[in-house]
Amino acid sequence: MSTTINAPKRKYNISYLIDGLGMGGAERLLVPTLKNLDQEIFTPRVCAFQVRQGNPIADQLRAIDIPVDFLPIPYLRDLTAIPRLYAYLKKTRADLVHTQLEFADTLGNFAAKLLRLPSVTTLHTMLASDRSFKSRLHEFTELSALRYFCDQVISVSEEARQFHLNESKTSPDHVRVIYNGIDLSAYANLDFQRERLALRNAFSLPPDAILLTTVAVLREPKGIQFMLEALPEIFSAHPNAYYLIVGDGAYRPELEKRLANSPIKEKVIFAGQRSDIPQILAASDLFILPTLTEALPTVLAEAMAARLPIVASRVGGVPEMLADGVNGRLVAPGSPVELTKACLSLLANPEEMKSMGLDGFRIVNEKFDVRGQVNQLKKLYLELITRHEK
Numbered sequence: 001m002s003t004t005i006n007a008p009k010r011k012y013n014i015s016y017l018i019d020g021l022g023m024g025g026a027e028r029l030l031v032p033t034l035k036n037l038d039q040e041i042f043t044p045r046v047c048a049f050q051v052r053q054g055n056p057i058a059d060q061l062r063a064i065d066i067p068v069d070f071l072p073i074p075y076l077r078d079l080t081a082i083p084r085l086y087a088y089l090k091k092t093r094a095d096l097v098h099t100q101l102e103f104a105d106t107l108g109n110f111a112a113k114l115l116r117l118p119s120v121t122t123l124h125t126m127l128a129s130d131r132s133f134k135s136r137l138h139e140f141t142e143l144s145a146l147r148y149f150c151d152q153v154i155s156v157s158e159e160a161r162q163f164h165l166n167e168s169k170t171s172p173d174h175v176r177v178i179y180n181g182i183d184l185s186a187y188a189n190l191d192f193q194r195e196r197l198a199l200r201n202a203f204s205l206p207p208d209a210i211l212l213t214t215v216a217v218l219r220e221p222k223g224i225q226f227m228l229e230a231l232p233e234i235f236s237a238h239p240n241a242y243y244l245i246v247g248d249g250a251y252r253p254e255l256e257k258r259l260a261n262s263p264i265k266e267k268v269i270f271a272g273q274r275s276d277i278p279q280i281l282a283a284s285d286l287f288i289l290p291t292l293t294e295a296l297p298t299v300l301a302e303a304m305a306a307r308l309p310i311v312a313s314r315v316g317g318v319p320e321m322l323a324d325g326v327n328g329r330l331v332a333p334g335s336p337v338e339l340t341k342a343c344l345s346l347l348a349n350p351e352e353m354k355s356m357g358l359d360g361f362r363i364v365n366e367k368f369d370v371r372g373q374v375n376q377l378k379k380l381y382l383e384l385i386t387r388h389e390k
């Protein structure tokens with residue numbers, strides 16, 4: 001049953017709580033989301049609990065005039081966390097709380113309930129099956145907080161929504177799908193030829209180099225180790241091909257160790273953490289996401305915006321973004337053989353790659369434009385605030 005939304009009587013303060021402001025997908029999404037949020041109606045404010053990778057997203061948020069606060073909460077069992085968070089939300093006169101990631105989901109919803117504030121949570125991930133006892137305990141605490149204290153849970157894909165419903169045993173109407181969106185304006189005026197030459201010059205690559213690219217936080221579940229196994233055959237068939245890994249993380253030393261004595265070592269480039277993702281994607285030929293688990297990888301929308309064909313694992317919400325044979329190829333997770341086959345098939349058909357890139361661009365404009373996501377958030381915020389004001 002829908003709620004009638006009257007015109008707002010004043011601007012509403014939205015408090016965004018998040019564990020950290022590193023370069024993960026949830027963190028990066030805050031920038032285009034808040035940039036496009038209707039600030040005639042809402043006043044957004046972000047609060048991070050931890051420093052991750054130096055919290056580079058904080059600078060990006062401040063650059064678009066979004067206030068960013070830091071409330072240090074190093075661990076969930078911090079007995080001072082709830083009182084401090086309660087005081088913070090009261091001091092900043094929050095009208096609604098929107099949480100993202102584990103600590104914020106658990107503590108933020110509880111504090112919001114104490115203050116009788118409406119709260120929203122966005123779930124960006126799907127739980128792994130081989131979780132430790134400690135991880136399961138944390139997840140049980142988080143799911144309990146969402147079930148009993150959160151007004152509305154947002155899942156970023158239908159697959160992730162069904163997974164969460166099964167794990168939490170909560171009511172189906174408690175979890176709705178809102179696809180993540182990206183700021184397409186960042187891809188509107190790219191000079192693809194110039195970016196291709198600039199990136200190849202920057203890494204001392206031949207002008208005609210074929211560039212296979214992965215953008216990810218370097219964790220084991222991203223599956224990059226399986227792409228490394230696929231590379232020798234790909235490089236053998238295409239001697240001018242290179243693999244660019246963009247991002248950083250705890251798993252990087254292991255990936256570098258795997259390449260230490262490999263003959264392909266010089267053809268794999270670790271670019272580290274970068275802020276010029278649109279330009280890097282525009283300079284690439286094929287995007288690879290060999291992930292083992294994913295709710296809805298925003299980086300695929302970014303690759304589609306750059307008109308790139310994609311090879312990605314058939315996991316989580318990926319098939320809701322990638323139609324096999326339309327804008328890329330789906331492969332089994334953890335399969336170097338399928339990665340090899342898909343990459344070789346596409347690289348042998350440049351016209352098919354071009355067509356897939358154009359279809360991807362069409363799909364991202366239809367389904368993953370941040371303006372559509374923000375419009376849905378606007379309606380949800382007003383609905384919940386109105387309901388709580390009655």
